[in-house]
Amino acid sequence: MRGFRRMASAAVLMVLGLTGLAVIWSAYDPAQSWLAVTLGTVLPSFLAVGLVVAGFWVVVTDELDGQTATRMLEWSVAGMAGVGTLGGLALFLQRQGYVIHRPLYVVTSTVVSGALAGFGIGFYEVWTDRQRRELEREREKLDHLNRLLRHHLLNGMNVLLAKVDLARERTDDLQVTADLDDAHVRGEEIVTLVEQVSAIAGPDNDPPSEVDLPQLLHGEVERLRATRNDDAISVAEPLPEVTVRSSPALGEAVSVLLKDALADGGRATVSAAIDGDGILVNVTDPGKTKADGGEQFLGGPGSDVGLSVADVLVERAGGELEVGKPHGSVTIRLETV
Template sequence: MSRWMRIRSQMTGALVIVSVGLLLRTVGVAHLYQFALNPFRTFETSLVELVSLTGWASAIVIAGYWFSRRGLRPDQLWRIATWCLVTMGLMTAFVGYILVDVSLGGGWLPDPRFTLLLGANVGAGVGIALGWQRVRAIETAKRRERRETQTELLERQTRVLSHLNRHLRHHVLDTVTVVDGYTDLLSPHIDDDGRRYLTPIRERNARTVDLLANVDALVDALGTPASLVTRDLSLVLHAEVSAARQAHPQATFDVDVPTGVVVRADDLLDIVVANLVQNALVHNGSDHPHVSVRLDDDDTRVRLTVTDDGPGIPQSVRETFGHVDGVPETTDDTGLGLYLASVVAQRYGSELTFSAEDDGGAAVGFTLQRVAPAPWTTTPSTQLMDRPQPTAGESRRRPAEDDEADSAISSPLQR
């Protein structure tokens, strides 16, 4: 019984509309049948009346059935049915008033009954159209209100998460600074055999700083719109490869990067390139890893590819990092680095791609939009050797963030 009541409550409005259409169609057919034997009526007149009355009535029946299949709520169906009934009544009353006025004035109408039926059909059809538009307008307003509410909630959550990120970043970096300081103080007081245990501490601290830099960059990439400027990709690649050479002297690099390649990017480009190169080195599995950095460019696009000779990337990981909505399930900084690269690639209008090499290893890359370099933006890559390069443990924060972080963090050793 409850199921029948539920179905009836959902179909009542649609049944009212269908019933109105069937009623108008029945009355119209009866009217036409009554005058079918009239010898003074022409075939053309009867055909026009047939098409007019049955056409409108059939359209009303079809509209009621269509609404029943749209999955509308009962209140929405009743709203449309109410508009149909009210408008049909008003139109019928208006046409009836005109007919009475013409009749009292001595005028002549060829078929008052047909005119009245046609007015009722037109009124019902117009009422259905107005009711449907009203339902859509109400739903649009509700969706807009929900979007505004969700936007306000997301903005509030973003502000809270941004504050927590800065707070956590401050305290973690403060802790890392303290650990590094005490490690340096402890080093002269232990022998060579014990000093080797300090190396994992320093390496873990360096990875923690890099991880925080990735998280900070990921928050920027997800929370702020892209503001792309011209960047010299050649300078960025040579700088990151030079830093990787200093941090991993046992590795070999094959760099095929021409000078003066300028692209549309932002300040996240450095972090993405550093992540791709570091992932190729750290997770290579070989004592002497080999990494290849290559640029394939044409007049409009530049493709950056970083290739290694390691064990490769599993298919499940590729599918996760190939989409910006896919959050990595891994908990280490490698997964976060690839996810950051995927997000930034889509930020640049591209997609992070993975491919397996024939002799083992993996190739990871994405494309960027190339622009014509200005005379003052092209710097020979040989000048990069004279620039101070970051070491393996240094954070890759932007200069403005370095100043802010240095002023906000004070080690107990410095107090």
């Protein structure tokens, strides 16, 4: 059963459209020129028919409930009040002694035009609001899936890596030890990949704030040094004492680039330089080369994924990511405060 508000909204629109048609055609004069007939009768008639069709659509569609139908009617009424004011002005001028031909026609045409325009605005608002809610629902599903994947997969990989470590301690076979070492490295790569994908799959709700860039870079370097070889990461001192407006995604991006550079036993150097009104942060991996002797991008296996993740994070942080192929480096371009 159709809701009362929905049926009432449709009835108002159709009655308004039919009334407009009756008034418009009552003023039809076949002696007028074709241009006058087109502008004065045909075009307004199309607008009135549009209102009738809109009311019929409200009745038959499954896309609306009572609340959204009422909202569209409210916009139609607002349009009538807004544009219909011009018709009211015509009546006022007539009372002041001005000659206004067919004042009822003028009022009806402006009211119909305003109602149809308001309905269009209401339809757009309802449609965009529905799209936004659908996107929010899909986002919630993805966030839930991301949390499940991160929790179960990382827990499973941590157990697997622990068992690999135990197996290495219990064997003296050099070949088995080498295979277990390789399994451990590949397992760590999977953990890193899951963490990187989770970083960009999560919600981006952190507002931008002023960030002390040298402090941020030193903090990310020290965090990685705590779990890796201290000599694997170096900082090109001194770093410029600047403040940038960014979000926590900037630190995550730097961390991803550093891990990418350190993949498979690599090294990384962090540097920064003032560039006009902005600053360039470089993460360079000088030790990795291609088989032909030319320099390559950062990282070993999975570096393309790392760069893609970093690109998304840098964009969230309000910067731009540039890959300096000739120098084996990746540059983050930021604006200073």
